[in-house]
Structures are given as structure tokens and as C-alpha cells.
Amino acid sequence: MSRVLRASAIMAAGTMVSRVTGFVRTAVLASTIGVLALGDAYNVAFMIPMMLFDFLIGGVLSSVVVPMIVRAQKSDADGGRAYEQRLMTVATLALIVIAALGVLFAPLLVDVITTDLDPVKTHVTVTLTRYILPQIAFFGIGAIAGAILNTRDRFGAPMWAPVLNNIVVIAVGVAYHVVSGAGANIREVTSSDLALLGLGTTAGIVAQSIILIIAVHRVGFRFVPRFDLRNARLGEIGRMGAWTLAFVAFNQIGLTITTNLATGATAKAGAAHVAGIASYSYAYQFFQLPYGIIAVSVITAMLPRMSRYAHEGQFGAIRQEFVSGVRLVSAAIVPAGLMLMVLGPAVAVLVFAHGSTSVDDALNIGTVLQVFGLALVPFSIYQLLLRVFYSFGDTRSPALIALGNVVVNASVGFVLYLTLPPHLIVMGLALSFTLAYVLGGVVAWRLAAAKVVGGLGGRDVGVALSRMYLASIPAAALALAVLWATKQFAGITPLSSAIMLAVGGGAGALIYLFTSQRMRIAEITSIIGLVAGRVGR
Template sequence: MSRMLRASAIMAAGTMVSRLTGFVRTAVLASAIGVAALGDAYNIAYTIPFILFDLLIGGMLSSVVVPMIVKAQKQDADGGRAYEQRLMTVATLALLAIAVVGVLCAPLLIQLLTTDLTPRATEVATTLARYILPQIAFFGIGAIAGAILNTRDRFAAPMWAPVLNNVIVIAVGLTYHFISRTGGDVKAATSSDLALLGLGTTAGIVVQSIVLIIAVHRVGFRFVPRFDLRNARLGEMGRAGVWTLAFVVFNQIGFIVTTNLATGATGKAIEQKLGHVAGIASYSYAFQLFQLPYGIIAVSVITAMLPRMSRYVHDGDLGAIREEFASGVRLVAAVIVPAGLLLMVLGPAVTVLIFAHGSTSVTDALNMGNVLQVFGLALVPFSIYQLLLRVFYSFGDTRTPALIVAGNVVVNSGLSFVLYLTLPPHLIVMGLAMAFTASYVVGGVAAWTLASKKVGGGLGGRIVASGLSRMYVAAIPAAVIALIALWATQELAGVTPLSSAIMLVAGGGLGVVGYLVISQRMRIAEISSIIGLVAGRVGR
């Protein structure tokens, strides 16, 4: 536990700064371009490189590439250096080709991801996509460099590099805000406006990748292009990657369904002359906020956990895998449980404070906050689900996660379609968040059952359930405190960015303090460990 906690703390610090600057970035962009048609067009274009990266390489990183690098480090006479160079060579060539093809196919990609966009919004989204798509090459190369760093237990650079990316895009958003008169009006957006937004976004990823390349160079990796690809184990990677590709394809099918239904909600609102309702931009921004606690603690634990579990599998130590997983779940839940409850209460206060400026109105921000409240329900099942998948990946098993995610997508997409057809336009995106939550509850149950069989002795379900129950007992009073502060502030001051700040300071602050005090009284070990680590570092 202590070793995982120390490694996770290093990553959590970088991730926290990255996520916080990411929120500033998102708030600046939302203020500059809004969450209506221009905001939707930008968010659609921005997601395309990530979709392509996940489809072709990203999904391979955690499930195939990291375990194979660890295997090469253990088995190859040179400690896996030649294998890493071959891997970087293949990735660089493939990503450059993908970037070129993506730019050429941008109109088709926009059509695939959207429903009922206006012709002008479609044109803007396509132009932005062409500016943003080249970043896939730099993003992918940086991700491979990050994987190499992770296998050497160097976690700081991959967690801190995105901060520079965020700073650059913040500067781009501020520049747009001050020099452009377009605001969020998609019809008035000029070619120079779109070039600033698109190329500025790509510049952030370029700088992030350069930082990671420098970091991997400092730990001794020297990139020498190697074209002796017969020794690159591409066949082995391909066999393992077939199911990984299926996993990513299923996930992206689910995402495509979500983006189409979210843009369809906006189209319905326009047809019914209801004004702007939550669309894909609101869904995307709420999802980013939802991922803050997950990104700070769960991603940090997952990143530290996977290389160690891969080594335990190689050594045949199943008991160590069970212990590592159970410790990881309890450590993650200690933060995720109260965070989920507080998001359910304070979601609108968070979004009004961050987004209700410039081209984004208070009403738009409240719509986004309602979506965030629903996402709060998903935080615990989503995080545990992600931890469970790493159990399979440590065994080199990519087939089981692919089958699990297929069921997950069926539940998510099926329920999303039902809610899209039955809910009024202003509730559709909230319904999509609810479908997301339900799918991860179902998927988590299936993944737990199968992972328990995989490790041959269960995953300590009773111990984990007992720990979660105690954490909820400690966290519910915190949520009640936050709810009282929310109600009192709304009664006295209404809903404004200033009153929302008061709600968060009073409700969130008192709630967190209450949770810490109660958990200490209940002797929840994970909270005590986190407090001890933070106190020790502050005291240095």
C-alpha cells in the first residue's frame, strides 16, 4: 500500500495541476466560443484525433504495449532497448500516415459523428478538424514515450507535460477572446478565427510531446530508427491487439452514438424553437469535470499498478496480484466515494462558477451542471471498472475486456436510444449521462465476476464492500452539509458565479472537512495513509 501510495502521490500531484489547468482551459474556451453551435463544432473536431488514436494505437498502450515492453526488458539481452526503438519507429511512421489520411477524410468523419448540424456548423467543424487532426502524430509519439517512462517507474513527466499543453491553449482562448468579435456566433466565425483555434490547439499537443521526448531521453532511451521489423514482435502484438482493437471499436461505436444523440438533442430544440439546450459541448465539458477526481487518484493508481501486476503475472504470484488490486480499489474509493456524492450535490455550482462567463450564460452552465450531477452517480462504478480491466491486461488477456465492453456498449447505446426517443430535448443529454452510469454498473459486475476467476481466488469482495460501506457512511454527512450550504446560499443570493463560489467554499469545504473527521473517527486506514503522506510532504 505504501509503495503504491508514494508512486500514486507523485502522479496525483501532476495530474491535479494538469486537471486544474485543464479546467481553466475549458472555462476560457467556453467563455470565448460558448457551448452552442461554435462550441459544439469545436468539441466535435477536437475529439476526432483522440478517436483515431484510440482506434489505432491508444488502446494498445495499456493493454498490450506496456506488458510487452516489460517482457522485453526482462527477456532481451539489451534490456529491451532495441525493441523500444523498433516500437517508436513503427509508431512514428504509422501516425504520420494516419494524420495525413485523417485530414483528407475530415468531412466524412464529421458526418459520421453528428446528426442535424446546420450546414454552416458542419463547414466550421470540418475546417477545425483539418487544423486539429495533425496533432494525432505528436500525441501518439508522446504517448509511446510516456509508456516507456512508465515501465521504468518514471511517472512524473507524463502527468506534468499536459500542463504546458493547457497553458498554450489557455493563451489561444484568451487571444481569441480579445481579438475576435465573433464570440460564439458560428455564422460570423472567420477563417482567421478558425485557424487560431485549430492551430493553437495543435500547438499545445506539439509542446506536450516534445516534453515527453526530452524526458524519455533523460532516462537513457535513445531513439535510433530501426527497420528490422521482423524482430519487432508485431505478430505477437497483432494477435493480442485484435481483441484490443475490438475493445476500442466497441467503445468508439458507443461514443459515436452519444455524439449523434447529443447533437440530435440540439437539432430537436431548434425544430421546436426551445432555445439552446445541453448538447455535445455541454456533455463533453461535464464529462471533463466528472473525470477530475478519477484522473487525480484512479489514473495515478492504475498507472502505478499495471507494470507491477504485469511483473507479478510473469513471476506467477497470483496472491500479490489480488493484494495489489484490493489495495488499489480501497485507495481509489477513499477519494472517489465522497467526490461522487459532492458532484451530485454541487454540480451546478461548479459549472456556473467555471463556465458562466462571456459567451456561456448562467442557464447554459446550469444545464451543464445538471449533466454533471448525473455523472456523479457514475464515478465509483466507472473507476472500479477501469481498475478491473487492468487485471486482465496484466495477464495479457485482451479478449475478455473486449467482450465486457461490447456488453457495456449495448446497454449504454440501447438505453440512450430509448431515452432520446422518450425524453424532451432539454433532458436528453442528462439521459445520456444516466445511460453511461447504468452501463458501467452492469459492466463492473461482469468484470468483477470474470476477474475473480482469472486470479483464482477472488478479489476480496467482502473486504472491498465493507470498506466502501464505511466510506459511504463517512461521506453521506458531508453531502448533507453541502446540500444545506447550497440551499442556504441559493435562498439568500440566487445563482451567480459569486454565489456559486460561496456554495463551493462553504458546502464543499465543510463537507470535505466533515468527511475527513468522520473517517478518522471510523479509522478508515486509506484516509489516514493519505493524510499522513500529505502531512509528511508538507512538513518537509
């Protein structure tokens, strides 16, 4: 566990700065453009290039391209430089063409991903989409550059480059607040306002890519366009990445369905202020914060070792690595999930209830966040389980499990869309997301355990989780009591929310540390020891 802990702590530092600045970016944009019609339009426009990039290259890059670059570096006479140049060439050309086609067919893309937009909302969403879509090409350039750096054990630039992107977009949000007279009113927003928001968002990705290009230049990579693409091994990439592509495609289909249902909720509500796709997106980003800081770092540290153990047939070592990873992640994720369930509205009001976002709009985000709190533990364990499959080179099982997740998420979400009142629909979508990952986690566990002789240590994981939940209950109970008392005396405002978080969250964290120490939860002791050691240096 100590190896996982040390490696995860090193990577978590950069990840934390990136996630925190990303969350500040989200808060600034919410304050500037709100979470209603204009906020929905911006979030839809931002999702489209992200979805296209993930579908076209993002998933394949992480599972196929990096290993192929490593293989070329070892087997090719030039150390793989020509192969890297071919990859950069084909990715750049393909994504430029796709970005151009996306701009041309933006109205169709918006129509596919949304439901019942009126003409003004459609025009604004399409305009923003056309400004933001060109960033696909820069995403691709930066992604290949990051892969080249990772194969050379240079992780600093890929870790910190997104921070510059976030800073640029924060500056764009502040500039919009200063120069625009429309604020969050979608019917008063001007062409120059939309250009500032859209092109400013794209500028953030351009800045991120430039940092990565400079970084690969410094490690000796020189980009020379190469058009002898027969040697780019695209067929091999396609064969190896087919199931990964299916996995990404299924997830993007699920996101498309969710976006349609969330935009349909605002259309059904008419003039009433209800949670829409912006509220769902902002709540999801906050839900991802503890997962991104804690679980992603552990996953990154454990996957190479699990892959080596799988290759050598060391099933006991795989089980030990997996159990250690789950316990380490859960030690922080379990209390974080309970705290989100209790303090979600207070968090949302403190962070979002400023500028163009009212307290009621922020509470809509907070109630969705509470439901996402239920999903934090099953979602994180599910992601760890996928790494068991990947360590055995199995990309087929994750794709089929993802298909099942989409079916459950879409089916439950659609039923709730038809039966719930508009103000509860997006909460229902968060609940369908949770149920999908609970069921998906059960299926993934059974299939992954069948690959490891002796199983995955389910009893050890179950006992550890039970003890962590028991240690978290007093902290959550105190936070709930503080929340109730503060609401009775001061209502819900940004100031009272700050009190709830400072007292309820802060005291709750101390209680969790105390109870976990008394219950001898070793993972918490290890984390405290590591942090204390680093602070003391």
C-alpha cells in the same frame, strides 16, 4: 496499503497539475467559444483525432508495446535500441499517412460522428477538424517517446509534458477572446478565427511532443529512421493487441453513438438553448478530475505488483492488493461523487458562467455533472477490476465486457433520446453511461473473481463502501442545506456559487474527515498522515 499509498501520492502530484491545468483550459475555452454551436463544433473536431489515435495506437501502446520494448531491451544485443527506432519509424510514417487521409476525408468523419448539422455548423466543424487532425502524428511520436522513457523508469517528462500542452491552449483561448469579434457566434466566426483555434490546439500537442523528444534524447535515445520493418515484430504486436484493439474499438463506437445523440438533441431543440455535446464533454472532463487524480495513480501503482502475484500464483496477495486499492480509491471517490450530485450546478456556474457561457448554459453542464456523480464510484471500481484481468494477461474479457457496456449505453441512450424532451436528452445520456458501468461492473466482478481462488474480497469491499457512504451522508446533507439556503436568498450566480462551494463543500469536507475518523476508516487516516508528513518536511 502503505506501498500503494506512497507510490500513488508521488504520481498523483504530476497528474493533479496536469488535470487541473486541463480543467482551466476547458473553462477558458468554454468562456471564449461557449457551449452551443461553436463549442459543439470545436469539441467534435477535437474528439475525432483523439478517437482515431486511441483506436490505432493508444490502447495497444499501454498493453503491448511497452512490454515488447522491455523484452527487446533484455534480449537484443544492442539493448533494444534498433527495435525502438523501428517502432518510432513505423508509428511516425503510419500516423502521418492517417493524418493526411483524415484531413482529406474530414467531411465524412464529421458526418459519421454527428447528426443533423446545418450547412454552417458542418462547414465550421469540418474546417476545425482539418486544422486539428494533424496532431495525430505528434500524438504518436510523443506516445512512443513516453513509452521509451517509462521503460527506463523516467516518469517526469510524460507526467509534466501535458501541462505545457494545456498552457498553450489556454493562451490560444485568451488570444481568441482578444482578437475575435465573433465570440461564440458560429455564423460570424471568420477563417482566421478558426485557424487560430484549430492550429493553436495542434500547437499544444506539438509542444508536448517536443518536450518528450528532448527527454528521450537526454536518456541516450537517438532516433535514426529504420525501414527494415520485418524486424519490427508487427505481427506479434497485432496478435497480442487484437483484443485490446477490439476493446478500444467498442468504446469508440459507444462514443460515436453518444456524440450523434447529443448533437441530435441540439438539432431537435432548434433555437432553444439545451445541453449538447459540448456540455456533455465539459461535464465528463470534470467528472474525470477526481478519478484521474486519485484512481489512476492507484491503478498505476498496483498493476505491476498484481501482475507479479498472478505470475507467481499468489491469489491471496492479489486479493489483498485489490481490496486495498478499492478501499483507498473509494475513501476519496465516494464523498466526491456525492458532492458532485449535490453541488454540480454550483461548480459549473462558478467555473463556466463567464464570457460566452451564460448562467443557464452553465446550469445545463451542472445538471449533466450531477448525473455523472452517480457514475463516479462504479466507473472507478470497474477500472480497477479491468486491472485484475490484465494482471493475468487476459485482454479478451475486458473487450467483451466493453461490448456489453456499449450495447447497454447505446440502447438506453437511444430510448431516452426518443422519449425525453430535448433539454433532458444529454442528462439521459449521462444516465445511460452510469447504468452501463453499473451493469458492466457487476459482470466484471463476477468474471474477475472467478480468476482469483477465494474471490476478490467482496464482503470486505461491501462493508468498507457502506461505512464510507455513511460517513459521507452528513457532509452531503450539509452541502444540500447550504445550496438550498443560498439559492433562496441570492439565486444562482457565480458569486453565490462560490459561497455554496466554500461553505457547503469546505464544511462538508471537514465533516467527512471528522466522521470518517470517528468511524475509524483507516484509509482516511493514512492519507492524512501521509499529507501531514510531507507538509512537515
